[in-house]
Amino acid sequence: MPEFFHVLPPAAARALLFEHLAWRTPAETIATAQAPGRVTATPIFAPHALPTFRRSTMDGYAVRAADTHGASGALPALLQVVGEVPMGQPAALALRPGQAVIVHTGGMLPHSADAVVQVEHTQPAGAQEIEVVRAVAAGQNVLQVGEDVAQGAQILPAGHVLRPQDLGGLLALGLTEVVVAQRPRVAILATGDEVVPPDAPAGPGQIRDINSYTVAGQVQQAGGLPCLGGILPDHLPALQEAAAVALAGSDMLVMSAGSSVSVRDMTVQVIDGLGSPGVLLHGVATRPGKPTIVGVVQGKPVLGLPGNPVSAMIQFDMFGVPAIYRLQGAAQTPRRAVVYARLAHNLASETGREDYVPTRLEETAEGLVARPVFGKSNLIYTLVHADGLIKIPLNKGGIPAGELVEVRLF
């Protein structure tokens, strides 16, 4: 491990993790309707064109465009109405020159029609006749076969995170099942002689385990399956055995590495003992969260998070969330919501370090204002009281009040 022991900026640290993260969850076939948030395991191709027939985009009359040539209010074109295309039925009617048929939005065009005159551009002229007061070009107000998607076209690549509209695109083509990557199982182990479960009374010197649950919430939000492994004492053999079992049964292992140096050193030992390459780096150039441990074993990510709850959440967002998507073969991690706001106070930082400052957002007459929530990273309520995080980039020594800052909603 010692040769890897250095503090990297977050982007370089993530790149190092991804370089070694070879594990992928296997594919499974699920109902398309149940697939929002899942990641495609294969490229998907259109089994047929969409639309499958020429459709009207207006309420009006299907016509031969040539019959409306030059039509205007002063010189309307007179057409004979020979029928109506019922919705959901083939357009069986044949148009001869000078004829029109009633068609509704979404209705099928008869074979011999090539355009639709919208009803607002017509006026009745006798029982079975209309006057067209504006000419249409061939193809006007018509969706052509394959205009949405062509037969055989790749409609989605592998590694695509499915959104509601993607489900719509698949179902429109009758693709009621989709092959996706299985959701990664993320084993979470809490460690610490001082840590008790949330439903236990916490006596003097004891604190309740919250990192297991905040990280589990983050895992769920990212589409993973959290598997809580409970709380372990700071005892090397017990930790080693629990970590090995947890890693074997999951796709990622997260350990709450504690806050004291001795416990962090023990976590490094445990991760290195699990297999190769083990710990990749111990220390990220961020505040909070510097003492994060990032490793890979059997191609799977293994993280040792700081014990401080704020650090743990920020670091899991930095490494754990992208890893959950990567394990499913996703091309990229979906972007977090950001807003821009004016900074209410000066913020100090150090160049060479990326800072994340919990902040409230306030709507004011002058726009959105970011008001930092000050407090130590041991204090979970700095994040509870915050709407997001201000990121102070590596190369900045601080940000003056009044500057426009990016706030990542968190």
Next chain:
Amino acid sequence: MPEFFHVLPPAAARALLFEHLAWRTPAETIATAQAPGRVTATPIFAPHALPTFRRSTMDGYAVRAADTHGASGALPALLQVVGEVPMGQPAALALRPGQAVIVHTGGMLPHSADAVVQVEHTQPAGAQEIEVVRAVAAGQNVLQVGEDVAQGAQILPAGHVLRPQDLGGLLALGLTEVVVAQRPRVAILATGDEVVPPDAPAGPGQIRDINSYTVAGQVQQAGGLPCLGGILPDHLPALQEAAAVALAGSDMLVMSAGSSVSVRDMTVQVIDGLGSPGVLLHGVATRPGKPTIVGVVQGKPVLGLPGNPVSAMIQFDMFGVPAIYRLQGAAQTPRRAVVYARLAHNLASETGREDYVPTRLEETAEGLVARPVFGKSNLIYTLVHADGLIKIPLNKGGIPAGELVEVRLF
């Protein structure tokens, strides 16, 4: 209805909906660990202070700060080490002047200590003695009782959408259950003689139902429970009966109002027939999605969405998603992710109308570029191929290429 019939800008239309939307889902008690995304039904207060005991934020020595007064490398303070506070245990030791005890990060401070000297600022001096080379002030490197949250403080208001850190804040206080609003049940009815289920072959003139599923996906993303009511023919009595049953059994009703004027008129009739006040407005100053029908019956929202899949999704995001949060008493709708990008092409619009243009995002050397995906709003693949939507505000006649635009990830 006629007196309501006018086209409103989106914000005014949403305000009108909210004015009439009196229905709220009842409260229920659930496990805190299962509560991400749920909305608090009551304010929540801290049953005790946090931390409950004074904790060290460093590995080092608990001391009386006065004993380190004036200490420096040249003139260190000599202290006798009289023990160690074990993690997770009460700090039973009493310090006399000139004494120190070993304490770990997160460990409890003995009653008679008031600061912690970090280990890096000490050096060993004999078997049971250390030299302190930097003075500490009273309270330094110590988390005080109640520094995170005071006993009795309101920790969360009612109407708060719970995030992972909120779960952490609750569990840290032993609050393993939380009272939240029930998830709204959203009934979705598809209508149209031309619409068939996604697993059916779609013959000439027929299309598969996708709006039920795209909207269901949006409902799920917003924390609601979609209840699919199937596909109904364009037949007034059948629609009226199905809508009444669906509304009675749910907290919100969404009807795919179709694209032709006659079907939209029928939807208006159905909603007005359900009860008072019925349709509030028919028409929103947006493109796509102008012919949206917004109503309220028995205090519950009832929406008639355009048949075009792109319009339906954009309009559901505009009215349905905020309504889902409002039904749970949420103070506001969580913000959508936005990014800023340079526009690749000129975009035309009309003042007085809010336009939403599907767009791809491309990472370039000059930063993010927004490349609009052109296509009719009948084409679901314009949204499948897009990463988000560019919003052209009401008061803009268009946007020139090269301008920085806000892209809402969608």
